[in-house]
Amino acid sequence: MAATELQNRSGVRIGTDLIDEFAVGLAGRLIRPADADYDEARRIWNAAIDRHPGLVSRCLGVADVIHAVKFAARNDLLVAVRGGGHNVAGRALCDNGIVVDLSAMRGVLVEPKTRTVRVQGGATLGDLDRETHLHGLAVPVGVVSKTGVAGLTLGGGVGWLVRKHGLSCDNVISFELVTAEGRLLTASAEEHPDLFWALRGGGGNFGIVTCFTFRAQQISSVFGGLIVHGRNKAREVLRFYRDFMATAPEELTAYAAMLTTPDGMPAVGIVACWCGDMEEGARVLAPLRAFGPPLLDAIQPMPYPSMQKLLDGAFPDGTHNYWKASFVPQLTDTVIDLLVEHGNRMESPLSACLVEFYGGAPGRVSRADSAFAQRNAEYNIGMTAQWTDPAESERHIAWVRAMYDAFEPHSSGMHLLNFQSEPAEDVIRASFGDNYSRLAEVKRKYDPMNFFSLNQNISAAAH
Numbered sequence: 001m002a003a004t005e006l007q008n009r010s011g012v013r014i015g016t017d018l019i020d021e022f023a024v025g026l027a028g029r030l031i032r033p034a035d036a037d038y039d040e041a042r043r044i045w046n047a048a049i050d051r052h053p054g055l056v057s058r059c060l061g062v063a064d065v066i067h068a069v070k071f072a073a074r075n076d077l078l079v080a081v082r083g084g085g086h087n088v089a090g091r092a093l094c095d096n097g098i099v100v101d102l103s104a105m106r107g108v109l110v111e112p113k114t115r116t117v118r119v120q121g122g123a124t125l126g127d128l129d130r131e132t133h134l135h136g137l138a139v140p141v142g143v144v145s146k147t148g149v150a151g152l153t154l155g156g157g158v159g160w161l162v163r164k165h166g167l168s169c170d171n172v173i174s175f176e177l178v179t180a181e182g183r184l185l186t187a188s189a190e191e192h193p194d195l196f197w198a199l200r201g202g203g204g205n206f207g208i209v210t211c212f213t214f215r216a217q218q219i220s221s222v223f224g225g226l227i228v229h230g231r232n233k234a235r236e237v238l239r240f241y242r243d244f245m246a247t248a249p250e251e252l253t254a255y256a257a258m259l260t261t262p263d264g265m266p267a268v269g270i271v272a273c274w275c276g277d278m279e280e281g282a283r284v285l286a287p288l289r290a291f292g293p294p295l296l297d298a299i300q301p302m303p304y305p306s307m308q309k310l311l312d313g314a315f316p317d318g319t320h321n322y323w324k325a326s327f328v329p330q331l332t333d334t335v336i337d338l339l340v341e342h343g344n345r346m347e348s349p350l351s352a353c354l355v356e357f358y359g360g361a362p363g364r365v366s367r368a369d370s371a372f373a374q375r376n377a378e379y380n381i382g383m384t385a386q387w388t389d390p391a392e393s394e395r396h397i398a399w400v401r402a403m404y405d406a407f408e409p410h411s412s413g414m415h416l417l418n419f420q421s422e423p424a425e426d427v428i429r430a431s432f433g434d435n436y437s438r439l440a441e442v443k444r445k446y447d448p449m450n451f452f453s454l455n456q457n458i459s460a461a462a463h
Helices: 017-026 062-074 125-133 150-155 193-199 231-246 278-290 304-309 333-343 390-410 425-432 435-446
Strands: 030-031 055-058 079-082 100-101 108-111 116-120 172-178 184-188 208-215 221-230 252-261 266-274 300-303 320-328 352-357 379-387
Touching: 017 030, 017 062, 062 172, 062 208, 108 125, 108 333, 108 352, 116 125, 116 231, 125 150, 125 304, 125 379, 172 193, 184 193, 193 435, 208 300, 221 304, 231 252, 231 266, 231 278, 231 333, 252 278, 252 333, 266 278, 266 352, 300 304, 300 425, 320 390, 333 352, 333 379, 425 435
Parallel strands: 055 100, 079 100
Antiparallel strands: 030 055, 108 116, 116 208, 172 184, 172 208, 221 266, 221 300, 252 266, 252 352, 320 379, 352 379
C-alpha cells in the first residue's frame, strides 16, 4: 500500500511546506502518518473502521479549531470531526484528509445556581456525569459513558431520562460553533435561531460545535438495573414489556433486548431506570420484577453515573460493529415474532436486538420545533452486530441487513440516524420528513459548498 499522505479532494498531494506552516500556528498537536502515535490517533471504538487520514489536528481550544478549518478550506481538504469517536459509522475519521480532533477539549463547567452546564465538544458522557453529579444534577444524555456528547446531541440524543426530560438536543440552551468559513458563532433561540433549530437533531452538517450549554435536572440517584429471563421466554417477556410500558409513568425508561449473557446463555433482558421518588419507583417496578419470575433481578438504587456505566461492558473498545435501526409505531405480536425469529439467528454472543420505547416528553415537542423529526411515541428497534474476528464480518453484517429488510414493512419510514452504520440518502431524507427542505436551506446558508460532508449529509438547497 502506498504511504498515506495528505491530499485534497481531487487527490492532489499537499506539500510538506504548507503542512509545516499550519503546524506552527497550532497550539495543540499535529499528528502525521510517520509519527509513532499515528495509529493510536486514528483508532476509534469500532474496529470495523480502518481509515488513514493525512493529518490529525488535535486541538487544544477554539482557536485551533478555527485554524484547522481555515487550513482545510484553503487547501480543499476532506474534513472529519472527532468528538468522542463513538459513532458506529466511523464519521470521526477519513482517508487522506484532515481529522479535526476535539478529544483534548473535554472541559465541563457546572453552574449549580442556574442549573446550566457548559460542555466542550470533545467531552464524553462520563466526563459530563462526573462533574454534574457533584452538584446533584444530571443532563439527559445517552446510555454508554464513553459516547461523545457532541455526536449524540447533534443527532438527537436518547438515554435513561428521555421519557421524563426529553432528548439531549431538547435540553440545549445554546451552541458555540465554528462555521465552514472559520467564523465563531453562538446559536440559541435569540442568536441565529435558524441554526439553533437545525443543530437540534440535524447532525454535524453546519459546523464544528466547540461548546454546548445544557439545562440540567435535579437528579442524583435512580432506581434501576437489569432483569434477565431465559431466551425461551422471549415472546412472553416482550409482550409483557409492551403492555407494561404502555401505562408506565414517564419517570421510567426501560429498554428490552435479545442478548447473550457473559457466561454464554441466550437470554432476553430488560434494563430499567426510574428517575423519580425511590419508594414510588419500587412500587411501579414491582410487577416488572415479579413477572416470570426472572433468572436475575439486579434492580437497585444507584448513583446516576453508575446507571450510565451499566452497559459499558457490552460495548467494549476494539470490537467490530455494524448497526441498523427502524422505528415501528406499535410493538405488535407480529413485530415481536420477528424480533424473536431474528434474535435467535444471532451468531455472535456480543450481538443484540434492542427495543427502546421513547414515548413521553419527546412527543410533546412539535416536529417543526427542532430538526429532530422522529417525535411520535414509537419503538426503536436496534439491530446491533458485534464481533471480534474480522473474518466473520460478512455473515454478521448479513444478519443485520436481513433483519432490517424484514422490519421495513412494519417501519414508520423513519430511523434513528445515530444508530445507522451506512444510512442511504433516501433513509436520511425520510428520517427528517418535512424538516428536510428547511434543513437544506440552513445548509445552503451556512455551508453551501458542503465543507462538512462526513455526517448524515444534507444537500444544500438549490437557489
